[in-house]
Amino acid sequence: MQSPSTKESSQLCFQNCYPTPFFALNESENPPISKPRNSRAENRRNFTSQTTSSLFPNTEFNNSDSLPSLQESFDQFITTYPHYTETYQIDEIRAKEYYNLSLSNHVCLDYIGIGLFSFSQLHNHFSFSYPSTSSSPPPLPPHSSDFPVFHLCYKSVNLKNQLIEGGDESKLEFSIKNRIRDFLNISEDDYSVVLTANRTSAFRLVAESYPFGSYKKLLTVYDHDSEAIEGMISSSEKRGAQSMAAEFTWPRLKINSSKLRSMITNKSLISKKKGLFVFQLQSRATGARYSYQWMKVAQENGWHVLLDACAVGPKDLDSLGLSLFQPDFLICSFYKVFGENPSGFGCLFVKKSAISLLDSSTSAGIVSLVSARQLFYLPDESSGTENEIDQDLDLGSSSSNSGPIHVQSSRMEKGESSTSLVRLNGDKLSEIEVIDETNEMFIGHRSTRMSRKRNSPIECRCLDHVDSLGLSLVNSRTRYLVNWLINGLKKLQHPNSDRAVPLVKIYGPKIKFDRGPALAFNVFDWKGEKVEPILIQKLADRKSISLSYGFLHHIWFSEKYEQEKGKVLEKRRLEERGCNLGNKRKEKEHLGIRVVTAAFGFIANFADVYKLWTFIAQFLDADFVEKERWRYTALNQKTIEF
Incomplete structure (x- = not known):
């Protein structure tokens, strides 16, 4: 049974979440908000106290029915964060370009990333249909000259040679690379770039090409388990690297600065050739x-x-200033569209002065982009897990068709998937073949590399939106949303217990001005027992809320918190690691905390955080999980394993 607050959240449309004056301020009824006189530094210092004192002060919520309504919560939210109204442009973009989220009442909080295209942009190109059994090629959609959908073709090439010599590339790839360079403010004079199947492939390429024979050390700074980083560590150690990892102090999970500095300086090493940071x-x-x-x-x-830039916010690299801190390698990733299957590709930028130190090796993972309009068949998106290949293709009864078709495999990490092309020989699918760069599907552009200033034939509307909004506007909006949610989660307390038992525990930064839009937490029942993160993810998915789960690790306990160590840490399960890495770690590196994670993209709104809050509040009901199990069984006439 949904609580009234949850029902209200699911029924209200975009306009209802924001009163009319929010979009068209009438000065007689809504005088403009005066700018605060406090300095920026003072605002930062006062942010935490402002949040805790203004949002439900001296209040605890012991059941989901006691939560304030969406409208009441939003009114208080605006009172506390009046400058949120200055981000109305994002709401307009969401309503126009990502209306699928409102139509499906879907809250997407399961990955961090920036898309290339908007939902509206893709939908307009796919607003046609054709019989799946047709033996003739489907008609091209309108405006096919700037058709945005692409497919990935694997290339068996040497990374070092590819970075030095480049290679033939399609018009689509040429254009998208330029647009990404502009978005990241990365100069072609300083960095070369290759596209990779996903984020994991980019890290593995570096691991297989970096000269660990001369530079022995690999030092990583991650507070959570990552398939990409684990894969990099595994590949590096096989090539002779000695891996090290930064630690994070309990309970705030800040970097253990003294230990990290010691590992970086490493006075015992006489050679200046340290390794890869x-x-x-x-x-x-x-x-x-x-x-x-x-x-x-x-x-x-x-x-x-x-530098792993996959989790940085929109335009964050502009404030970083790559010209001042030029990393030797930079990895980022881009997704097709927010709210849909987040398939896309990774980008590996290599500083030109660092290319010469790389070892020559042919590695898998480098891809080229091919426009979908060059394919005879337009594919349906598919999803899967590690090492799973979906080949659910309806090719019709004709056995004479011959043309490239796609299969797709998805990674365990959210937002990572890759696509390959296969050839149809008669009525059988051949093995995945590498597409040669000289194939007729590719168009060389060596002669046009000097004319970078020509207009791009591809419109990356999501990147355009973020460019138009800027860093300050996006960061301010997500700052207000995530801190409101954290404050709301801290107000949820179990009823009728001998001692105060909070429903939610948050890991890492809590209410804080300078924090990112990602959140790691766990839910506990009235006895203090943790509800498994994967169960919360499954239940949230049934409420149209996409969450993820992760594993926090490398946690260091000082003597003050040593007694908590045994109560907090748990052993990582092999199935949660995504794959069998084949390398033995010290036992302590398998210890950590399984957590639920939520991440807020730039188009997240208040209704999204409110819906998540009211969902989590339902766990205040001691029978909530059993009720959901019964409800699922009644509706589906089968049982579900939680």
Whole structure:
């Protein structure tokens, strides 16, 4: 049974979440909000107290029925964060370009990333249909000259040679690479780039090409388990690397600065050839942000630096200033569309001065982009898990068709998937073949590389939206949303217990001005027993809320908290690691905390965080899980394993 608050959230449309004056301020009824006189530094200092004192002060919620309505909550939210109204442009973009989220009442909080195209952009191109049994090619959609959908073709090439010599590329790939460079403000004079199947492939390419024979160390800074990083560590150790990892102090999960500095400086090493320092500016699990000065410290002590920019916010790299802290490698990833199957590709940027130090090796993972309009068959998106290949293709009764068709495999990490092309020989599918760069599907552009200023034939509307909004506007909006949610979650307390038992525990930064839009937490029942994150994810999915779960690790306990260590840490399960990495870790590296994670993209709105809040509040009912089990069985006439 849904609580009244949950029902209200699911019924209200976009306009109802924001009163009319929000879009068209009438000065006689709604005088403009005066700018605060406080300095920026003072605003930062007052942010936490402002949040806790203004949002449901001195209030605890012991059941989901006691929660305030969506409208009441929003009114209080605006009172606390009046400058949220200045972000109305994002709501207009969401209503126009991502209306699928409102139509499906879907809350997407399961990955961090920036898309290339908007839902509206893709929908307009796919607003036609054709029989799946047709033996003739389907008609091309309107405006096919700027058709945005692409497919990935694997290339068996040497990474070093590819970076030096480049290679033939399609018009689509040429255009998208340029657009991404502009978006990230990365100069072609400083960096070469290759496209990869996904984020994991980009990290593995570096691991298989970096000269660990001469530079022995690999030092990573991650507070959470990552398939991409684990794969990199495994590949590096097979090539002779000695891997190390930064630690994070309990309970706030800040970087253990003294230990990290010690590992970076490493006075025992006489040689200046330290190794590879892998760093992220923000945790994609907890939302913790780290100082970019760590990159400078590493560079000054002889390390090459790989910057993981996959979790940075829109336009964050503009404020970083790559010209000041030029990493040797930079990895980012882009998705097709927000709210749909988040398939896309990764980007590996390599500083041109660092290319010469790479070992020559042919590795899998480099891809080229091919426009979907060049294919005879337009594919349906599919999803899967690690090492799963979906080949559910209806090819019709004709056995004479011959043309490239796609199959897709998805990674365990959210937002990571890749697509390959196969050839149809008669009525059988051949094995996945590598598409040669000289294939007729590719168009060389060596002669046009000097004419970079020509207009791009591809419109990446999502990137355009983020460019138009800017860093300050997007960061302010997500700052208000995530801190309101954290405050609301802290107000949820179990009723009728001998001692105060909070429903939710949050890991990493809590209410804080300078935190990212990602959140790691767990839910506990009235006895203090943790509800398994995967169960919460399944139940949330049935409420049209997409969450993820992760594993926090490398947690360091000081003597003060040593007694909590045994109560907090749990052993990582093999099935949660995504794959069998084949390398033995120390036992302590398998210890951590399984958590639920939520991440807010730039088009998230207040209704999204309210819906998540009211969903989590339902766990205050001690019988909520059993009721959901019964409800599922009654509706589907079968049981479900939680």
